[in-house]
Amino acid sequence: MSSETSSFLIIGAGVFGVSTAYHLIKKYPSASVTLVDRDAFDAESRVAASWDWNKCIRADYEDIVYCQLALEAQDVFTSDPLWMPYFHETGIYWICRGDYAKDVINNFKKLGRKVDISAFPISEARKMYDGLFDDADYSGATEVLINKTSGWAAAGDCLRAVTRKAIELGVQYVTAEASGLQLDKDGRCCGIKTTTGTALNASHVLLCTGAYTPKLLEFSAASSGLADLRAGSRIVAGGITTGMWKVDDKSYEKFASMPVGFQGYTADVGGFIGSLPPTKDREMKWWGQKIFKNTREVLPGRFISAPPNERDYAQWKVSGPLKEDIRYASHVFYGKKTANWTQEKHRICWDAFTSNGDFIISPHPAAKGLYVATCGSFHGYKFFPVLGKYIIQMLEGTLAPELAGRWAWDRERPDPSLNPEYPRVEMKDLLDVSAKL
Numbered sequence: 001m002s003s004e005t006s007s008f009l010i011i012g013a014g015v016f017g018v019s020t021a022y023h024l025i026k027k028y029p030s031a032s033v034t035l036v037d038r039d040a041f042d043a044e045s046r047v048a049a050s051w052d053w054n055k056c057i058r059a060d061y062e063d064i065v066y067c068q069l070a071l072e073a074q075d076v077f078t079s080d081p082l083w084m085p086y087f088h089e090t091g092i093y094w095i096c097r098g099d100y101a102k103d104v105i106n107n108f109k110k111l112g113r114k115v116d117i118s119a120f121p122i123s124e125a126r127k128m129y130d131g132l133f134d135d136a137d138y139s140g141a142t143e144v145l146i147n148k149t150s151g152w153a154a155a156g157d158c159l160r161a162v163t164r165k166a167i168e169l170g171v172q173y174v175t176a177e178a179s180g181l182q183l184d185k186d187g188r189c190c191g192i193k194t195t196t197g198t199a200l201n202a203s204h205v206l207l208c209t210g211a212y213t214p215k216l217l218e219f220s221a222a223s224s225g226l227a228d229l230r231a232g233s234r235i236v237a238g239g240i241t242t243g244m245w246k247v248d249d250k251s252y253e254k255f256a257s258m259p260v261g262f263q264g265y266t267a268d269v270g271g272f273i274g275s276l277p278p279t280k281d282r283e284m285k286w287w288g289q290k291i292f293k294n295t296r297e298v299l300p301g302r303f304i305s306a307p308p309n310e311r312d313y314a315q316w317k318v319s320g321p322l323k324e325d326i327r328y329a330s331h332v333f334y335g336k337k338t339a340n341w342t343q344e345k346h347r348i349c350w351d352a353f354t355s356n357g358d359f360i361i362s363p364h365p366a367a368k369g370l371y372v373a374t375c376g377s378f379h380g381y382k383f384f385p386v387l388g389k390y391i392i393q394m395l396e397g398t399l400a401p402e403l404a405g406r407w408a409w410d411r412e413r414p415d416p417s418l419n420p421e422y423p424r425v426e427m428k429d430l431l432d433v434s435a436k437l
């Protein structure tokens, strides 16, 4: 690939797309790099999973590959002036079920990273942080993992800042919605068509379209007649509810310097639940345990999970049962402590999932010139600073074989039943009763 003269069309300005654009323009300042997204990068509201109040930043993985990758990303968050303002090293408090804590600590040891990380018996942990998590649900829990060097990032602010930096360096940002891929007469992907009928062309087309990816590929397969473009069971769009609650003045004093909280569960129970520290507006964020699909007919006879049809994925329309999921999340961390807090806002955040949480960062074998980099699978944000480096290696064919194998389009995919963080239920079963009628 002669990258100085190549042109890159990156569809989707979440962490996968923006990181790629930023790394590309830094590495190849005279290349043509265009980022396309349906939302302006500084819009008041965006559909990107990466656009959020805050996200947890941690390297506490039982999978050593992601542990190492997250450490590399966190080193950028703690040392590079572009990223540093957005990272808050509050530590994490992780209520573990199973051997999670031991596996994570072993990974840090194997990687030779000396950080302030330990597992505590539950009785001891409950007294820590001034008893903040004393009322949490510890049923089935084995121990509590505390890593003082983990924390959270102001996610939307960081995404905006890095996008702005990429634009300053020469990336072009186009606000437009891709309706399908364009293939030339030899079957090579040469660009996209937008919903307003404009064509955008480049020698490399990279899909970083998150939860919308299966639908875009489905539409592209229909318009081109190339069935192999479809994602099939590789990528499933899944939604999770987040909630922001206003912390009352008295509680704020106690919660202002809290660590990120995690309730980890095994696959038979469900996905892990998170509790993030209050923002500057004194709002605390939770995400719920229900990870759901939205399977419907997107084209005649074609049923896939996709975000709702509305332009904003109907992300602010949250049903009673999903709000209840947030109430449950607050309860398993703080018991009755949150009884007087006001539920401020709720949002459904849509992400792309693979069966075991591996990303897909790969050429698309059905069309030359087409590449896919997405499937954050509910954990992709923290890798924002380094994703682009690895995506460029994929584009250049220099990705280490282990990563290329894991992130390949075509590979054997483990059974999702072993993955707690996988969409299992349908959104239609979680609507208000009146909406179902």
Ligand SMILES: Cc1cc2nc3c(=O)[nH]c(=O)nc-3n(C[C@H](O)[C@H](O)[C@H](O)COP(=O)(O)OP(=O)(O)OC[C@H]3O[C@@H](n4cnc5c(N)ncnc54)[C@H](O)[C@@H]3O)c2cc1C
Pocket: 011, 012, 013, 014, 015, 016, 017, 036, 037, 038, 039, 046, 047, 048, 049, 050, 051, 054, 055, 056, 057, 176, 177, 178, 179, 208, 209, 210, 211, 212, 213, 216, 239, 240, 241, 242, 287, 349, 350, 351, 373, 374, 375, 376, 377, 378, 379, 380, 381, 382, 383
């Ligand atoms: C509730 C929730 C909590 C999470 N918490 C964490 C956390 O604490 N820490 C962590 O590391 N990760 C977390 N994640 C995961 C993380 O947010 C995602 O994995 C990651 O942000 C995905 O990035 P992306 O670039 O693939 O997709 P997105 O951020 O969704 O970006 C995709 C972009 O593509 C654009 N797009 C899509 N289709 C089109 C089209 N046809 N035309 C033009 N533009 C298009 C969209 O507008 C969007 O901007 C969480 C996810 C969820 C859902």
